[in-house]
Amino acid sequence: MSHSSASARKAAYWFLAVCCGALLALGGYKAYEEFGPSKVSVEAVPFGLPSAGSVARGDTPDLNAGVSSLPVQTQAELRRAVELSHGGNYQAAIEIFESIVMIYPDILKVQWEELNTLFEKDSLSEREDYRMKQFAEMLKARYPGGVAVYIESRLAARASNTTLAIQLAQVAAEKAPALYDARLWFAKLLLRDGRLAQAAAESRTAISLSAGADPRAYEIMAKLYHDQGQLDSCSAVVEYALTQFPVNMELHLLQGYLAEYRGHFDAADRIYQRILALDPNFKKASEAEATLGEKSPPGTGAAVNLTPRDRAQMAVDILAPLVERYPENLPLREALGLSYLKGREFDRARAQFQEILNRDPEYPDIRLRLQESNVTKPAPVSAADGLAANLNRALDSIKGTNAPSKEHDFTTMLGHYLVRYGATPGEFFKKYAIGNFRPIKTNVWQETFYEGTYKHTYTVVFDSLNHFREVHVVVSDSSVKSNHMGMAPEIFTRLLKQNSRISGIGSSTGETDCGDSTVLDASVWETQDNFEILARVVGKPSEIRMVRFDKTALPPGLKLCDYIPYLKEF
Structure with a gap:
């Protein structure tokens, strides 16, 4: 009897110990939630972190503090300025930020966004440089942790000290893990330094922290895939991001590159022309247009990396002798015409397609092929027309010396x-x-x-x-x-x-x-x-x-x- 009673007591003690342990664990978890490091919840967004979760806040300040107290019209202007800044229209954004700061000088969000916009500008006026330094010192004194280190990283980059900028950006990301601009900046620096795996992790975090609302994070992710040669993944990011940000120049530029790599030169040409119509000063698009057909996909270590135009020329070198030997073989002639087309030799492509049309007017899609070779090149000018055009241009140039x-x-x-x-x-x-x-x-x-x-x-x-x-x-x-x-x-x-x-x-x-x-x-x-x-x-x-x-x-x-x-x- 005493033996069973002792066993019962042991079981009761054991059960009580388990319950106390569970209560202690629950209390510890609640205490950690209450007094431990706070976290920021993030949504599951395309190309962001693998699943919805949270990111440690660290010493990240509340950048939106006080914004809700602004008049509705001012809030709308602030959002517009942020969008302009993210789209690269820095001067227009700065003008709006300045006007808001004059009326509401204590709103952190406005000061922060203007400072970051000034950081992004390649060259600053004397007044802008003064404002940048003024905001930088004020915010460093106010937030001596991750914010201050992030600002020091940006200043180091402007002083061309890339190594120090990367080191400080890493410290800033560790001190203020939920500071979106710090994570985005760190990803950008890592991309420039060729540390693509780290850059990918940072850019995914940046995408999640912004809830997919900032095109710059998608730009970095797309460039990462591009530079790694993962063109299908790059294309997926570009296509998705352009549905969200349809006038983003960097994304359109990558879209043009991808079209070139596939040999779709006409599509790439239209993309570059569209970019230049929207922003004639976008140098990357001008350079892309000038080198149309000469770009190669990012190499994967191959000894020889041929451009699409080189590959087209190799096909021409093989097909041209065969067409000369077998002139009645129309599919062979079509393949030669398509090779000329990919190499942007439109006159020669048109000659092959015209010959096919002459021999067989019912040849499949031949009129479409002729149209493709025509619309990609302005109409030729005859000798007489050329003389008249030259005379007209000479006369107009003489008139133009007095004008505009x-x-x-x-x-x-x-x-x-x-x-x-x-x-x-x-x-x-x-x-x-x-x-x-x-x-x-x-x-x-x-x-x-x-x-x-x-x-x-x-x-x-x-x-x-x-x-x-x-x-x-x-x-x-x-x-x-x-x-x-x-x-x-x-x-x-x-x-x-x-x-x-x-x-x-x-x-x-x-x-x-x-x-x-x-x-x-x-x-x-x-x-x-x-x-x-x-x-x-x-x-x-x-x-x-x-x-x-x-x-x-x-x-x-x-x-x-x-x-x-x-x-x-x-």
């Missing part, structure tokens, strides 16, 4: 007169010399000048109350041939780029059939008080037309084709 008018610097081209709508003729001609204009109607004045080979005609219209209301622009190039095969000619593309630099990114309408054999291709810019439309008529490659309106003067509900009378008015 001193009244027009870059920002005032295409009729962007720096005079507000509603100004009187007296106010207008104080700014622009009346001697450059001639009256052509009541309240209508016109000026003409040459810029290089282009003739510019700007018509200024005042309303019945003699208030400045609209400008009509016609720019023509007498040397452009009419048979441009439907392509957007040089004059349209060039002036679209120019106006994009002045007015920002416009909305392309594509080609629209307006009836009476008029097909209009245009871009539109619209703000609260201004409306601009730049257009070409397909089949008339020698000129573009543009109208700039006081938006309040336009009747409501106009569609694209309704602007034709305005475009043709002068």
Whole structure:
């Protein structure tokens, strides 16, 4: 009896010990949750951390403290400035940040974003450099931990001390693991240093910390895959990220590279041209366009790394003798034409496809092949046309030596007169010399000048109350041939780029059939008080037309084709 009683007591003690252990463990976990290192929960987002979880906060400050107390309009302006900064439009972002800081100097988020934007600019004015140093010292004193180390890393990089910058960035990421900008900066430095595996981990963390809302983290991830030669993964990141950030230049550039690696030179060319239309100063796109067809996929250690154009030439070297030996073999001739096409030798490709068409008009897709070889190259110029074009260009160049008018610097081209709508003729001609204009109607004045080979005609219209209301622009190039095969000619593309630099990114309408054999291709810019439309008529490659309106003067509900009378008015 005593033996069973002792066993029962032992079992009870054992059960009590287990319960106490469980309670102690639970208490320890709760204490850790309450008093231990805090964490930041992150969502599961594409290409982020493998699963939803959390990241230790460390000494990361609450960057959004006080933002919710700002007026709704100010919060919207702050978000817009952040988006501009992330998109690379640093100057516009800085101007907005400065205006907000003047009114709300104690909001950490504004100070932080302006400082990071200043860090991203390649060159700073004296005033900007002063503001950068002022913000840096103030924030380092206020947050001496990870924030201060991160700022020191950025300053070291600006001083060209990359090794120190990487070391400090690693310390910053360890001290403030949830500080998004520190993780992104560390990933960028690791990518530059070729430490791709570490960079991948940091960029995934950055993507998760931003909840996938910042294109820069996706740029780094895509470049990582690209530099490692994992082109399918790179393509997956680029395609996804472009659905979220459709005007990101770096992602579009990688998209162009990927198209080139596949031999799709026309698609790559269109991508580079689209980038340059949006940002003519984007040097990487200009370089990519200049080396179209000469790029190779990132090497994986191979001794010889041929460009797509080299590979196309190798195929030509093999196929050309075979076609000469077996001229009746049309599939062989088609393969030769496609090789010429990939090597961007369009005339030779067209000759092969034309020969196939002559021999067999029903040959599959041969007319499509001919079209491909035609639209990728401007129409050839005959000897007579070439002489006329050269004479026209010479004459236009002589005219251009006296112009453009001193009244027009870059920002005032295409009729962007720096005079507000509603100004009187007296106010207008104080700014622009009346001697450059001639009256052509009541309240209508016109000026003409040459810029290089282009003739510019700007018509200024005042309303019945003699208030400045609209400008009509016609720019023509007498040397452009009419048979441009439907392509957007040089004059349209060039002036679209120019106006994009002045007015920002416009909305392309594509080609629209307006009836009476008029097909209009245009871009539109619209703000609260201004409306601009730049257009070409397909089949008339020698000129573009543009109208700039006081938006309040336009009747409501106009569609694209309704602007034709305005475009043709002068």
